[in-house]
Amino acid sequence: MASPVLADRPAATPDGPGRRRRPGFGRRDHLVGWLLITPALIYFVAFLLYPAIAALYYSFTDWNLRSAPNWVGLANYTDLLFDDVKYPHFWKSVQVSLIYTVIAVPLTLVAALGQALLINAIRRGSNLFRLLLFLPVVTAEAAVGAIWRWLYDPQYGLINAVLGWFGIPPQNWLNNPDLVIPALAFIAAWQCGISMIIYLAGLKGIPLSLREAAIIDGAGPVQRFRKVVLPMLRPTTFYLLVTGVIAALQVFGLVYVIFSAANKSVTGGPEQAGLTYVLHLYLFAFRYDAMGAACAMSFILLVFIMIITALQFKFVKQEAA
Amino acid sequence: MSRKVAGAAAVIALLAGLTACGGGSDAGDAQTLTFWMYQPRTPQAGQIYEDLRKGFEKANNVKVKYVQIAKDDYNTKLSSAIASGTAPDAGVLDQPLVSRFALDKTIVAVPDGTITESAFYKGALDTNLSEGKLFGLPLDQTTVGLFYNKKLVPTPPKTWDELKQISTQVHQADSKIAGIVVPKGDGYGAWMWPGFVAGAGGEMTDDANKKVLFDQQPAVDTLQMWVDLLPSSPRQITDADNAFANGLAAMMVSGPWDVANIKDQFPDLDFNVAPLPYKTEPAGNIGGENGVVFSTSKNTALAWKFLQYITNDANNAKFADAFGGYPTNIKAAEQTAATIEPQQAAFLEQLKVAHARPAVPQWIQVNDEIIAPALEKALSGKATAQQALTEAADKTRSLLGWNS
């Protein structure tokens, strides 16, 4: 979706210290403030806060959606983590999502940065290329899944045909457990347009004087990239990394579409190689009658995301050098 | 000032309008019966449903409202409808769900005297059982058979040995062509597998005595047979879109729904369907749908009347055909048999020896999460058939809490 701004803009805040009560807006100003946020607040309470609390409650119950939830305390959490008879693929799905994240996020960032650097280097046609490279982002997951399943077809697919020109033997992309995640990650990188645009903005923000100084120091293009461009892009990369990891850990729609219609079964592809965490969660919620366990899975994911995000804030450099 | 008022008024009007304009779908009133079913596969099928509906409405002076949903999304939607209290009066239910829904009283038992049990195929009727009682009427049934390309396979194999032999011959003659599309270790393959196991004289479980049986010799032999087919049937070929229909694979295991697909899309393909090859006795699996009545319905009498109507001698053949399956009513099946296309005959024949799935509430999970991975493990060579199945059977025992 939209790209939020993590760091506050250090801009003029008219309600800063000493201006708290600006003359003119009167006492009813508070009321206007509350009035303006009321619709958003109703939405927040009804569709975020209440559902989150309800889901937390269900995570402590055994619930099949049909009869009343049955309180089981922490059993869902302990069973998910430790009972591999009841939940044989829990850790497998954790592994699938982690590997997907580790492959897809860097691949997307590299693709996006590469495209941004190339576009930034030209003037004529840069709008056109920017537009073409952005196209995949706007495509519905349902359509992306259908298109790529067809592209990856082992006999009739375009991918194998193109690889054939370079002497690479045809691969069975979506049916070979070793290739499923790379194939999915490639689709993610294909859709890197938003990251590319954000990188482009970052590149435009690098002061010309810095580059010129580097040139005067005798730095070549590679050195300039390493010593000036990359460090200056750090805040952008950090933002894309954090949001990218959060999104990758929750990948669902694409795998659902790719593996449901292709194999007439939704169990996550060959040897569960495409059984991502959220796909697994979805199956428990709607196929295996275990909504309580599914809710517990989502809170485990929430805690995990918070930890990963906090670790990134702590250990990844985010300020421009 | 006017702007301010207008802005606020717009927001309030918007919210008021939004909350006022909604309308949920409730279970129908006394005169309207809501019936959930799958989306029609073809326009012709849709017309048959319409005709049946009109016939029932006229005879009983009531209204029937169909809600038609894509098969893949049906269960997800049904779950959220039940959870939110908007279940229909009656609906179609996938066979393995009946025992689950019966157990938590989401659906009601068939009232005594609704049907004559002997009028139905036993395999199909049995899929409605939960703790010895019927909880639905079988609407249609289906099974899988062996599709074969007549050009590559002049006479279809009857036994496993013949199957392996023909598969090898085909692949040896042309290495670009696979012998057979070997089923996969996924939910779908795990659904077909018991039909082969029964063909070796085996069973998946013994429900009454709480025994898991799919680690025994017949099941192990079956899985080994699939593994043995792979060298002459490489996945690289068979995973292509429509590998059989495009002539890339000489045989495949599939259901009647593919007969129409192939005829319509690949008119040049000369093919036929034979019953599944077996080891010791002819057998097959069974799939299909049952009709159930939800416990929240205020119209149960009318709902059962409608289910009787679509399963009776006169209508079941039409309904089942529109569904893409075969009648469950024996008299209706005789009509179907008289007019059937040659490619369809094998399925109907095989349904006489079809075995119902274990009536275990967790069966879908066992199927997806335990059996499917075990099949895949053996098919990919990561374990022997015996190892994979022993492990799977042990897991199933612990999951179900069975001792043997």
Added chain:
Amino acid sequence: MKKVRLAPIYIALIVLAAISVVPFIWMLATSFKHGPDVYTKVPSLLPLDRKTGEWSPTLENYEYVFDLSGLGTAFVNSVWVCLILIPAKLLIDALAAYAFARIPFPGRDKLFILMLGGMMVPTITLLVPRVFVTQELGLFDSQWGLIVPNIASVLDIFLLRQFFMSLPGELEEAARIDGAGRMQIFWRIIVPLSKPVLSVVTITSFIFHWNDLVWPLVVLNDPEKYTLPLALQQLATAEAGRAYYIMAGAAVAVIPVIAVLLVFQRRILQGIAFSGLKG
């Protein structure tokens, strides 16, 4: 000298652009092919006859998906939902963001932080409880059930708030001295100055809701009310193995979004760039 150095860059860009675009071209080509022509040993980017190799496109697939699969109805539904949802959402988000950015009412910042926290909960968790709320409001299985539960977005409020905070306060004060009220300032000053970010929110919302599959999947039952992604998913499962129908359906879903992108491309792409971090 300069031109020589640019040549490899253009070549690389052309290759990358091809990777981006060829899947769409292949989708279109497949959608115009006769069924059996789809399965050729050498994939063709043009609708050619499989035997003669002659130019032989067809519109049958489009006729089929429009007539029989309900894609036509779904298209109208999607347009309708987006036409109501997007403006309403934009208004609600912008008003709230304005209050969060500019009006110092008590408890404001704590409330904002609470809302940001809510944003971290995975949406999939909230799915079923949201269905309950939707049901309680009487919106289950209706198009209002697609609109109301999506009527605001914390992410968008966050983005808009950041932007509003960066606008210079002097203009606002000048307007105040001229006697303008909060709403007048909002409409006359804030909105005109915020066009880039408002268009970003509009477009990203449109892309998201036009393409959303999961929420409509659980909230809608009646196929008459389906939106495009749902109808497409239904088509893809019902017609599995008929790539030409599925690709025609995909084209119907994708083309409107591409059209919107083409029309607004300058604004969107600059807007997104703007909303990103400054390096």
